[in-house]
Amino acid sequence: MIYQRSSALFEEAYQYIPGGVNSPVRAFKSVGGVPVFMKSAKGAYLTDEDNRTYIDYINSWGPAILGHTHPEVLEALKLQAEKGFSFGTPTELETEIAKLIVENVPNIDQIRMVSSGTEACMSAIRLARGYTGRDKIIKFEGCYHGHSDSFLIQAGSGAATFGNPNSPGVTQGTAKDTLLAEYNNFEQVEELFRLNPGQIAAIIVEPIAGNMGCILPENYFLQNLRKICDENGAILILDEVMTGFRLAFGGAQEALGIKADLVTFGKVIGGGLPVGAFAGRNEIMNYLSPRGDVYQAGTLSGNPLAMRAGLKTLQLIQQDPDFYTKINKTAETLDFEMSKILNEKGIQHRINRKGSMMSLFFNATSVSNFTEVKNSNISLFNNFFHQLLDQGIYLPPSGYETWFVSAAIGDKEIDKTLEAVRNFQY
Numbered sequence: 001m002i003y004q005r006s007s008a009l010f011e012e013a014y015q016y017i018p019g020g021v022n023s024p025v026r027a028f029k030s031v032g033g034v035p036v037f038m039k040s041a042k043g044a045y046l047t048d049e050d051n052r053t054y055i056d057y058i059n060s061w062g063p064a065i066l067g068h069t070h071p072e073v074l075e076a077l078k079l080q081a082e083k084g085f086s087f088g089t090p091t092e093l094e095t096e097i098a099k100l101i102v103e104n105v106p107n108i109d110q111i112r113m114v115s116s117g118t119e120a121c122m123s124a125i126r127l128a129r130g131y132t133g134r135d136k137i138i139k140f141e142g143c144y145h146g147h148s149d150s151f152l153i154q155a156g157s158g159a160a161t162f163g164n165p166n167s168p169g170v171t172q173g174t175a176k177d178t179l180l181a182e183y184n185n186f187e188q189v190e191e192l193f194r195l196n197p198g199q200i201a202a203i204i205v206e207p208i209a210g211n212m213g214c215i216l217p218e219n220y221f222l223q224n225l226r227k228i229c230d231e232n233g234a235i236l237i238l239d240e241v242m243t244g245f246r247l248a249f250g251g252a253q254e255a256l257g258i259k260a261d262l263v264t265f266g267k268v269i270g271g272g273l274p275v276g277a278f279a280g281r282n283e284i285m286n287y288l289s290p291r292g293d294v295y296q297a298g299t300l301s302g303n304p305l306a307m308r309a310g311l312k313t314l315q316l317i318q319q320d321p322d323f324y325t326k327i328n329k330t331a332e333t334l335d336f337e338m339s340k341i342l343n344e345k346g347i348q349h350r351i352n353r354k355g356s357m358m359s360l361f362f363n364a365t366s367v368s369n370f371t372e373v374k375n376s377n378i379s380l381f382n383n384f385f386h387q388l389l390d391q392g393i394y395l396p397p398s399g400y401e402t403w404f405v406s407a408a409i410g411d412k413e414i415d416k417t418l419e420a421v422r423n424f425q426y
């Protein structure tokens with residue numbers, strides 16, 4: 001049995017950790033089988049506890065955009081660790097990374113660091129509510145903004161995988177302030193504004209949705225959201241936890257030419273350590289404590305090790321003028337060649353891709369919202385997933401997730417991946 005040690009470790013983990021994992025999608029519940037336990041990662045590759053290696057298309061769900069354990073990030077972390085792990089005081093390093101981000105991301109003057117994307121989104125809506133003096137927010141079906149109560153209404157990611165649109169434990173009181181619309185359906189947004197005049201604090205949206213698989217905005221969807229926010233004095237929050245520093249250094253704002261009032265970050269911004277952030281113009285960010293009254297805090301916020309990993313990662317990206325061209329090209333080749341092979345096999349599918357984010361849907365029609373995602377042939381995806389896994393290709397263990405290409409993936413890895421797709425039998 002090729003996953004022998006993983007199976008034993010999972011059995012043991014199951015006794016002590018709920019479901020055996022510390023984040024649900026890791027459990028392989030959607031694709032079936034036993035999750036693979038990894039023990040190390042380097043460049044494009046993961047190594048499991050049975051000493052098998054895999055080409056990695058999750059990359060820690062996005063953060064490892066340079067590939068794993070980049071030598072320069074590792075060195076920077078070692079040097080930082082010698083100086084201390086956490087001080088609970090301000091450090092120069094925090095200003096250094098804040099300055100780099102503010103100078104390079106459009107439409108932001110200040111940024112506040114937190115420890116996860118969940119915290120970033122939760123804090124951003126509190127700030128939007130504090131700033132506007134309104135209670136309601138609009139989110140879209142299948143979009144995921146972390147696991148805070150307000151967002152666990154028709155959320156994507158793990159919640160989509162497990163088919164629980166709304167989590168028990170979220171009160172009616174909280175749920176009533178979260179208004180829902182279908183992704184790419186602007187008419188529903190207009191209707192919500194009509195029905196809730198003067199009550200909507202913010203729209204929060206993934207500019208490229210990545211937590212119901214990869215879904216692209218269509219028909220000026222984001223531009224229309226921008227317009228309706230302006231007309232109604234509401235805040236447009238672009239959740240760039242996934243897209244920030246991945247689509248472009250300036251994120252989706254730069255890549256898609258869309259202007260946000262507040263932006264949330266996570267994933268790439270921490271280079272693999274736990275970091276999130278939210279940012280905006282002075283007029284809004286000045287509402288945040290200690291300058292303003294909207295409270296938000298964190299014992300480990302701006303942690304020096306996390307800041308060092310993030311800063312080094314961002315600097316390495318910035319130093320390479322062709323960084324995004326290269327990873328996008330790698331993803332494009334994978335997209336194009338994989339599609340060709342699947343067509344030759346007569347397998348109906350759709351690949352949605354923006355830059356280095358992509359998803360393969362076994363679907364006969366285009367996929368542009370959560371309902372269409374759910375029409376995909378998930379059992380075929382699960383079969384595909386396992387056959388590729390057995391051949392050393394690590395895809396996200398769910399048909400509702402996005403694949404991430406890292407800079408460490410080169411021609412050799414793409415060739416090997418395509419070979420595994422060629423071997424797929426259904």
Ligand SMILES: *Cc1c(COP(=O)(O)O)cnc(C)c1O
Pocket residue numbers: 115116117118119121144145146147206210211239240241242266267276
């Ligand atoms: C991952 C993700 C989050 C949540 O971030 P965590 O660090 O997992 O809390 C929020 N929004 C989007 C768009 C994400 O992809």
